[in-house]
Amino acid sequence: MTDSAARPRPGIRFTPVSGLSGTDRRMAAQGLLPVLGDLHMLWLKAHAVHWNAAGPLFRAVHAQTEELYRGAGAQLDLVAERIRALGLRVPASLEAMHELSSIPDDEDEPETTTAMIGQLLRDIGTLCETVREAAEEVDEAGDKASEGLLADILAFHEKQAWMLQMLVAEDGPGTAADMDDDDADEDDEADEDDEADEDEDGDGEGDEDMDDEDMDEEEGEEEDEEDEEEEAEARLRPRP
C-alpha cells in the first residue's frame, strides 16, 4: 500500500465531525484504501468482459457485467468519499491505485467468454477477501459507518458471484451449494490442496476447493486443452 495518501499536504484543512479519535480515523481510512484499489481494478476488468464477450451468452454477460461495473463504480465513489470524510486524501494516480489493489492486472486476455467470467469470479473473490480484511480494521477502529458500507459492498459482490456462476452453469435446476466446508476458513492452504487432490479422483462435480494450479500440474501436457476447460470450470465454482 502506498503511504502517499496519508502524507500531510498544504491546502484546505477540515475537522472531521466523527467522534473517532484521529488515530482511529487514520486506521479506518487506511483500512479502506485497499478496497478502493480493488474496486477500481474490478470496475475496469468488468468493463473489459462487458466489451469483449462474444457468443451465445453475449447479451446476458454484457448485461450482467454492466450491473457489476456500475455497482463497483458507485462503491468506488462511496469508499473514496468515506476516506475523505475520515480525513485522508484519496490517491489520484493510476499507479497509486494499482499499488493498492490485490487484483492482478492480467496481461493475457482469456480466449473464451467462459474463461473471462472465470477470471472475473477470481477477481471478485479477491475483492471479497480484501473487504473482509478491511472490515476487521474498521471494526478495530470502531468505525460503524465504514462497517456498514463494507457489509453492503460484500453482499453485492457475493450476489454478483452467484449470478455470474449461474449464468454460465449448465442448464438445469439450481441446487444448493456444498455446505460441508464450514471449517474451510480454519484450514491452511496445504489442507485445501490435499482436499483438492482427494476430490479429483472422486466426485469432481461437487469439488469447490479444487486448486487450478494442482489441476494443471497433474493432468499433463497432452491434456492442455482439457485442462483449460477444467480450469475455467473450477473458477466458476463457489469459493470457500
Ligand SMILES: [Fe+2]
Ligand atoms: Fe455498455
